[in-house]
Amino acid sequence: MKFATKAVILLAGLALAACNNPDKYASGAGVVDPGGAYGDGGISQGSINDPNSPAYFAATIGDKVLFAVDQSTLTPEARSILAGQAQWLGSHPAYNAIIEGHADEQGTREYNLALGARRANSVQEYLVSQGVSSARLRTVSYGKERPLAVCSTEDCYSKNRRAVTVISMGLGS
Amino acid sequence: MRHSRQKFADAQRLVMRCACKDGYSSNNPTKGTTRMKAFLKAAMAALILTPAVAAPALAQNGPLRIEITEGVIEPLPFALPAFVAETPDATEMAAQIGQVIAADLTGTGLFREIPREAHIQRIGVFDTPVSYSDWQAINAQALIVGGVSMQGGKLVVKFRLFDVFSGQQMGDGQQLAASPASWRRLAHKVADVIYSRITGEGGYFDSRVVYVAESGPKDARQKRLAVMDYDGANTQYLTDSSTIVLAPRFSNAGDKVLYTTFETGFPRIKMLDLASVSARLLPEVPGTMTFAPRFSPDGASIVYSLEQGGNTDLWKMGVDGGQPQRLTNSPSIETAPSYSPDGSRIVFESDRSGTQQLYIMSASGGEPTRISFGEGRYGTPVWSPRGDLVAFTKQHAGRFHIGVMRTDGSEERLLTASFLDEGPSWSPNGRVIMFTRESPGAEGGAALWSVDISGRNLKRVPTPGAASDPAWSPLLR
Numbered sequence: 146m147k148f149a150t151k152a153v154i155l156l157a158g159l160a161l162a163a164c165n166n167p168d169k170y171a172s173g174a175g176v177v178d179p180g181g182a183y184g185d186g187g188i189s190q191g192s193i194n195d196p197n198s199p200a201y202f203a204a205t206i207g208d209k210v211l212f213a214v215d216q217s218t219l220t221p222e223a224r225s226i227l228a229g230q231a232q233w234l235g236s237h238p239a240y241n242a243i244i245e246g247h248a249d250e251q252g253t254r255e256y257n258l259a260l261g262a263r264r265a266n267s268v269q270e271y272l273v274s275q276g277v278s279s280a281r282l283r284t285v286s287y288g289k290e291r292p293l294a295v296c297s298t299e300d301c302y303s304k305n306r307r308a309v310t311v312i313s314m315g316l317g318s
Numbered sequence: 319m320r321h322s323r324q325k326f327a328d329a330q331r332l333v334m335r336c337a338c339k340d341g342y343s344s345n346n347p348t349k350g351t352t353r354m355k356a357f358l359k360a361a362m363a364a365l366i367l368t369p370a371v372a373a374p375a376l377a378q379n380g381p382l383r384i385e386i387t388e389g390v391i392e393p394l395p396f397a398l399p400a401f402v403a404e405t406p407d408a409t410e411m412a413a414q415i416g417q418v419i420a421a422d423l424t425g426t427g428l429f430r431e432i433p434r435e436a437h438i439q440r441i442g443v444f445d446t447p448v449s450y451s452d453w454q455a456i457n458a459q460a461l462i463v464g465g466v467s468m469q470g471g472k473l474v475v476k477f478r479l480f481d482v483f484s485g486q487q488m489g490d491g492q493q494l495a496a497s498p499a500s501w502r503r504l505a506h507k508v509a510d511v512i513y514s515r516i517t518g519e520g521g522y523f524d525s526r527v528v529y530v531a532e533s534g535p536k537d538a539r540q541k542r543l544a545v546m547d548y549d550g551a552n553t554q555y556l557t558d559s560s561t562i563v564l565a566p567r568f569s570n571a572g573d574k575v576l577y578t579t580f581e582t583g584f585p586r587i588k589m590l591d592l593a594s595v596s597a598r599l600l601p602e603v604p605g606t607m608t609f610a611p612r613f614s615p616d617g618a619s620i621v622y623s624l625e626q627g628g629n630t631d632l633w634k635m636g637v638d639g640g641q642p643q644r645l646t647n648s649p650s651i652e653t654a655p656s657y658s659p660d661g662s663r664i665v666f667e668s669d670r671s672g673t674q675q676l677y678i679m680s681a682s683g684g685e686p687t688r689i690s691f692g693e694g695r696y697g698t699p700v701w702s703p704r705g706d707l708v709a710f711t712k713q714h715a716g717r718f719h720i721g722v723m724r725t726d727g728s729e730e731r732l733l734t735a736s737f738l739d740e741g742p743s744w745s746p747n748g749r750v751i752m753f754t755r756e757s758p759g760a761e762g763g764a765a766l767w768s769v770d771i772s773g774r775n776l777k778r779v780p781t782p783g784a785a786s787d788p789a790w791s792p793l794l795r
Contacts, residue, residue, distance in 0.1 A: 215673075217628070243583075250756070253697040253711050253740050254564060254787070255610040256667065256674055258585060259623065259630035259651040262607055266628025285584050286607060286625070290562050295536040297737070297758035 188314050199240070199312035202233050210268060212306040214249075217263035219271055227268060230310050231275030241315040242277075244268045246286040247293070249302035254288060261286030261308075268308040281315060391774070393430035394459050394516070396423065397482075399441040400434065401464035401475075408473070411498065412466035415475060415505040418549075419462065422509035422523040425549065426750075427775030432458050444476065453482040460488075462512060473498040477508050479515055489515045502551060503794070510793070522745040523548060526791040527752060528566040528575050531555065532764055532784035541786075543577060545592070548745070548790065550780035556595055565741070565787045566590075569613045572791045576611040576620060587611045587622055589637070601639065610653045613637075614681070615661040621645070621681075623653040632666060634681075645683035656700045656708075657681065658725075665689075665699040665708050665725070676710060678725065689727030698741050701725070702748040703792075707771070709742035709751050720753050722771055733773040741786070746793040752779060754786040 191198025193205065202208060208230070210223035219227065234242060246265030248257035265284035273279050294301035398420050403412040423429040439452035444465035453461050464477040476493040480486070492511060496504050503524055510521030531544040531553075540559035543566055546552055556575070557563055564585075566577040575590045582599070585607045590597035602608055603626070611622040617637065624633045624642075632645040632652045646652045650670035657664055658681075665678045671688070674695040679686035690696040694714025701708055705725075712719040712732060718739040723730040738756040745751070745768075752768045755778075764786035766779040779788070 250738065251713070253654070253667075253674075253713075255623065255653040256651060256669075256697050258564075258607070258609050259625060259653050262625040262630060263628045263651070270628075283605070284628070287562075287580075290539065290541075290564070292537050295760040297762060 188312070197237065202230070202310075202312055206230055206233050208311065209307045209309045211303060212264055212308070214251075214302075214306065215260070216306075217260070217267045219267055223268075224271065227271045228275055231272050231277050234272065234277045234281065235275075238281075239315050241281040241283070241313050242272075243311045243313055244272075244282060244284045245291075245309045245311060246284065247291060247305055247307050247309070248289045249305040250289045250292060250297065251302060252289060257288035258286050261288050264306075264308045268310065272310075391428070393424075393428055395430045395432050395457055396460035396462060397432045397437060397453055397456065397458035398462045398464075399437055399439075401466050401477075402441065402444045404444065404465045404467035405469070407468045408466045411468075411473060411501055412464075415466055415501060415508070416464065418502055418505035419464075419509045419512070421549065422506060423513065425777075426513070427770060428517070429460075432456055448480055450480075450482055450485045453480075458482050460512075460516060464508070468498070469495070471498075472496065473501055473504060475504045475508060477512075479512050502547060506547070519749070520747040520793065522747045522750065522790075522793065524794045525746050526572070526794065527743075527766070527779075527788050528556070528568060528791070529766060529781070529788040530563060530566065530786045531559075531781070532786055533559065536760060536762065543575070543590070544781075544785070545575075546781070553782055556590060556592075557597075565610065565789075567612045567789050568791045569617045570615050570792055571617055572794060574613070574617070575789075576613060578609040578611065585609045587620070589620075600635065603642075608633075610655065612656055614657050615659055621655040621657065621664060623655070632664070632683075643683075645679070646686075654698045658701050659703055659705045665701055667697045667699060674713075676708065676727070689723070689725065690730075691727060692730055700742055700744060702744050703746060704748040707748070709744060709771075711740040711742065711753075720751060720769065722751075731773065733769050733771065734767070734776060739767070741788070743788050743790045745790055750775075752788040752790055754788065756786070 188199065190200040193200045195201055206229040207226040210219065210226050234240065244265040246261030248260045252260065262284065265286055269282050269284050272282060292305045293307065294304040398416055401412040401416040403409040420431050424431050436456045438455060439449045441463050444463065448461060459482055461480040461482050462477060464475060467474045472495045474493060474495045476491060478491040479488045481488045494504050494507055506523035509523045513521040525548045526545055527548055528543065528545045530541045532539055532541055534540040541563050542559040543556035543563050545554050545556060562580040564578040566575045568575055573592055575592060577588055578585050579588050586602055587600045587608045588597045589600060607625040609623050611620050613620060619634050619636050621632060621634045623630050629649055630651045630653055631647060632655050633642050634645055635642040648670055650668050652666055652668045655664050655666040662681055663678055664681050665676060667674050668677050674697045675688055676690040676696045676699045677686035677688050694712050696710050696712050698711045699708045707722045708725055709720065709722050712721050717735050719732040720734045720739050720742050721730060721732040736755055737758045740754050742751045742753045750768050750770055752766055754764050755767045756762060756764045763784040766781055766785045766788045767776065768779055769776045
């Protein structure tokens with residue numbers, strides 16, 4: 146296993162806490178969620194003006210990358226964003242990340258779950274290749290369950306075929 | 319759809335030919351019960367492309383009476399006079415039970431009820447001798463007479479079925495009893511017996527459907543498990559909507575439900591006991607996702623998808639634990655497994671060829687055989703309870719379809735077409751398929767629909783709100 150059991154339990158606990166908070170978007174003015182993350186790691190996002198904050202990570206570095214139809218291959222643009230993510234994670238060792246994989250609605254439910262997992266894994270592998278310890282990363286797929294854009298045209302589908310890197314607290318924080 | 323219509327027409331010709339071989343084309347004179355059976359038999363054989371199943375009931379002398387014109391089948395007209403309330407406290411129940419029986423039969427698309435205003439004979443007492451000529455005059459082929467009473471706190475329903483044109487009772491009268499709270503089940507059981515006597519096939523009315531009830535906006539949809547009668551009545555919620563739940567599946571005994579939940583933050587499989595409404599997470603390998611579970615026919619094992627390092631394969635585990643067994647080992651996506659009714663094989667989808675296609679392998683794993691070869695992508699295969707067909711979701715040219723094919727991949731027929739149809743589930747008798755239909759756009763939502771395996775009788779199944787991922791139970795006991 147790549148993950149220490151302890152870390153998994155902790156992360157799972159954090160994610161569970163996030164899921165149980167239906168108002169997580171409603172509170173905290175100044176919180177940004179440009180990537181459409183479903184879980185938020187259960188932590189304070191901080192200010193986008195603070196380069197050390199998860200909010201800055203999401204808004205300025207970019208917490209999400211997009212994919213072509215049915216694909217989990219990273220585009221050059223995606224690699225560039227992920228390089229920035231890796232750099233930020235490298236200089237903020239107190240944080241971990243959960244990588245969410247998502248699919249557009251044009252597919253069956255089970256397949257989209259598997260496809261989202263492929264996308265999340267592509268991101269994880271790239272971050273690891275850029276020096277982020279795999280012990281700090283965990284993947285999850287939401288399939289087509291959490292679209293970011295809700296129209297039923299390619300304009301929205303292209304935004305929904307995404308992987309979102311959600312910052313969470315690391316061990317001992 | 320041109321392609322599929324063509325295929326369906328071919329299939330009909332095939333069946334009509336087979337039906338004749340099975341004894342429809344006899345020159346013998348009409349004999350009532352046989353005639354009525356043959357009427358529906360012919361219609362149903364044409365629908366399901368499995369004349370062999372229907373053959374035993376047809377192996378008798380009877381006329382050919384196939385009422386098919388361009389694939390449209392004339393439903394069999396029946397009369398159901400108000401059930402007689404035999405005790406004063408049974409009046410309301412008598413009326414409701416009659417309504418449910420009639421709705422079950424007409425809901426199949428194979429029967430049509432003759433309105434009561436047209437009835438000539440009035441049945442005020444259960445044992446009233448049937449005046450066949452009165453029912454022949456209004457062209458009722460079947461007559462259903464019933465009586466309802468309350469006896470010692472139990473609700474008692476008795477009924478008789480008559481073949482009007484042969485002037486005789488069809489099968490024995492029957493009596494069923496249950497607590498008054500189960501009145502709808504009693505009605506469904508009566509309808510199942512009537513359906514079964516006339517068609518020679520098992521019924522499907524006394525059954526339930528577990529599904530995902532949906533609410534909230536599209537980008538923050540709330541989902542919870544619910545179970546209802548097959549016709550949408552008696553909805554009961556099994557989980558709250560605090561976390562995403564997906565794709566519930568019944569055990570063959572109808573007592574347990576497997577589903578996928580995000581309650582830990584990651585997709586995991588949970589097994590729910592319906593009687594106690596208690597659920598437990600199945601064991602997992604840390605760092606993996608598990609989803610798309612389905613019971614083996616004997617209920618002893620579970621086949622499911624396990625994702626590890628971005629790759630999804632099929633695994634099997636015992637319901638009561640034990641070492642999980644890996645069934646596929648491929649860098650492609652393998653998911654949506656479904657057992658054959660005898661438990662010996664598994665049909666599933668894989669994109670190993672580059673797109674989603676359907677494959678069949680031994681239930682213990684091994685080299686699979688691809689069965690889908692048409693244009694487009696094929697997913698969510700489900701083996702029919704009869705064993706002869708596989709239902710699936712097909713995506714082609716921007717549309718979604720529910721379809722069926724034989725287990726060797728031949729005779730593919732598409733039954734539906736829409737923006738998004740997916741996730742077929744079989745009725746207990748293998749005649750009807752229920753599935754999810756989702757409408758497009760920001761305001762789009764999911765609903766349950768059903769369709770006969772002929773592609774006829776497409777209709778929405780009533781639910782209190784939006785709904786998806788239906789799974790039909792076996793016939794209840």
